[in-house]
Amino acid sequence: MSKLSDVFKKITDLDVAETPFAIASVFKVQGSSSGKVGDKALFDENGKRIVGYIGGGCIENRVAATAKETLIDGIPRTVEIDLDSDQMDMGIPCGGFMSVIVEPQMINPTLFIRGMGRVVEVLCQLASVLKFKVVVQTSTDEKNRYPEAERVISEPLEMDDIDFKVDYFILATHHRNDDKISCEALKKGIPYVGVVSSKKKTGIITEYLLENGISKSDLKRFHSPTGLDLKSKTAEEIALSILSEIVMLENGGTGEPMRDLKNSNQSNGDG
Numbered sequence: 059m060s061k062l063s064d065v066f067k068k069i070t071d072l073d074v075a076e077t078p079f080a081i082a083s084v085f086k087v088q089g090s091s092s093g094k095v096g097d098k099a100l101f102d103e104n105g106k107r108i109v110g111y112i113g114g115g116c117i118e119n120r121v122a123a124t125a126k127e128t129l130i131d132g133i134p135r136t137v138e139i140d141l142d143s144d145q146m147d148m149g150i151p152c153g154g155f156m157s158v159i160v161e162p163q164m165i166n167p168t169l170f171i172r173g174m175g176r177v178v179e180v181l182c183q184l185a186s187v188l189k190f191k192v193v194v195q196t197s198t199d200e201k202n203r204y205p206e207a208e209r210v211i212s213e214p215l216e217m218d219d220i221d222f223k224v225d226y227f228i229l230a231t232h233h234r235n236d237d238k239i240s241c242e243a244l245k246k247g248i249p250y251v252g253v254v255s256s257k258k259k260t261g262i263i264t265e266y267l268l269e270n271g272i273s274k275s276d277l278k279r280f281h282s283p284t285g286l287d288l289k290s291k292t293a294e295e296i297a298l299s300i301l302s303e304i305v306m307l308e309n310g311g312t313g314e315p316m317r318d319l320k321n322s323n324q325s326n327g328d329g
């Protein structure tokens with residue numbers, strides 16, 4: 059049986075390795091159960107117990123299935139287990155009652171921004187608040203401008219040399235080679251490639267992409283001009299527009315006004 063110290067040590071190891079996992083914690087027990095209040099266990103994305111103990115097979119099976127669900131949608135769940143009626147696969151009742159909370163520990167998505175200026179500055183600030191892992195590549199004289207970024211790269215960096223996972227890539231350089239960089243990013247398989255650009259320049263870049271091996275299917279990952287239509291005018295509004303689109307895609311939202319959604323379970327505020 060694992061000690062709690064083993065569980066906490068493993069949590070640190072998984073965080074460092076950027077591996078998603080779920081923490082299951084027993085917070086209520088009535089009757090007969092091998093699991094006690096305060097017991098914890100960690101589960102991976104497949105519902106396999108990594109370390110820790112919360113009870114026997116009839117308990118672990120239920121919690122493992124729930125852990126797998128939480129690591130898909132990122133929503134914590136409470137598992138209420140009536141051990142007098144719930145049975146193990148072999149049909150043996152356990153006896154008792156137990157409550158377990160299962161909390162997913164998701165990996166924060168990485169936002170890689172290449173560029174400089176006020177838009178990049180606000181993007182870093184907003185993305186940091188929203189728990190994105192932010193990496194910025196910028197010029198040497200700008201490298202101290204983005205304290206919220208987890209990492210700032212001021213040296214030249216080719217797309218092929220990127221050795222970290224990128225979920226969202228924003229190009230805010232306004233350079234002539236934006237088309238080439240966008241093409242390389244798409245070929246690298248980055249899920250979201252966004253360019254701060256005008257409609258006219260977007261057309262030029264899109265034409266270049268199609269002429270250089272990017273399929274119409276891959277173009278679905280190309281977002282230019284990047285962001286939602288907020289009629290943005292200031293750098294702050296442009297950054298908000300970009301992050302709004304990214305959060306919408308990250309959460310599977312629609313971008314529609316909340317009041318127009320008839321069958322939404324989402325709510326804003328306490329009501």
